[in-house]
Amino acid sequence: QMARRRPGGPTSLVLCATALLLALGVERALALPEICIQCPGSVQNLSEVALFCKQTPKLMLYARCCFNQKGAILGLDLQNCSLKDPGPNFPQAHTAIIIDLQANPLKDDLVNTFHGFTQLQTLILPQNVSCPGGISAWNTITTHTDKQTCQGQRNLxxxxxxxxxxxxxxxxxxxxxxxxxxxxxxxxxxxxxxxxxxxxxxxxxxxxxxxxxxxxxxxxxxxxxxxxxx
Structure with missing residues (x-):
């Protein structure tokens, strides 16, 4: 008869060590930019950033950001973070395709905030904040009761x-x-x-x-x- 392996035997230790190394490797690979963790919590399941991330293959959600496999930020959700302005770390998200800033006491003039955000296609803002660049900068601007959506950035x-x-x-x-x-x-x-x-x-x-x-x-x-x- 073959001897039964004990639960705490060498094989179990090897598996535990492997899992720990993998976890550490993932965490190191996801050395998160400050913009992704400047607001507590994580992206809500029903937010537009979460839906975009889940519907696009090979993207992953972590903290407040949606990343591609290369670690670039494609989605940023900072809604309801009590922000008066996006802050000095905001340019870290210049590769984003979708950004949600609704439910924040933001100042109205955000034009200079989006220098270099050439990939941005969907921007969600508080209802009283204008889309940067105005109607000439977007294909459509939709105003709702609690937010404003700027859709389809135009090449001026x-x-x-x-x-x-x-x-x-x-x-x-x-x-x-x-x-x-x-x-x-x-x-x-x-x-x-x-x-x-x-x-x-x-x-x-x-x-x-x-x-x-x-x-x-x-x-x-x-x-x-x-x-x-x-």
Whole structure:
């Protein structure tokens, strides 16, 4: 007869150790950005962020965020977090497709808050807060009794007159809801993309280094003279 394995035998210990290492590995892999944990609790099951995350393959919910397999934030739910503004960590969610900020005492002007949020397609706000960029920045804006939904971010570079705002050697690019930026063409840089050639970091740091050394020598000479006079 074969001896029965005890519950606390070597095999059980190995399994427990493996499970612990896996748990630690998952937690380390999900070193959460501060924006995901700045508000207590987790995403509610019936929230639009949760529904988006569960309906999209290979996404996972953790704390207040919905992540893809690469760890990028695709959904952020900060509803009912007593926020007057999204806070300094908000740019960590610039890759988000859907963001929910309803039920917060937010200030109305949020345009500059969404610099770089070029992937954002659904933004849910308190009813009294305007969609950043206004109607020209979104395909549809729907007002409900307790919230406002901004849907389908528009590329303003496709609007009449927008490309002309960039210089001859630059091109228009979206930079978030209602925001644009001008990108210099290859081989151009500087003010209005008027300088030709690549930007030389060696020259820049060379000038910076020589200036720093000169200032240090000047300060040392001044201190030496003061010491002699005293």
């Amino acid at each position: 570079c496709n609007s009449t007159g927008s490309p002309e705002m960039c210089p001859e050697n630059g091109s228009c690019a979206p930079n978030g809801p209602g925001l644009l930026q001008c990108l210099c063409a290859d081989g151009f840089h500087g003010y209005k993309c008027m300088r030709q050639g690549s930007f030389s970091l060696i020259v820049f740091f060379g000038i910076l280094g020589s200036t720093t050394v000169s200032i240090r020598i000047l300060l040392w000479e001044t201190q030496r003279r003061k010491a002699k006079s005293s």
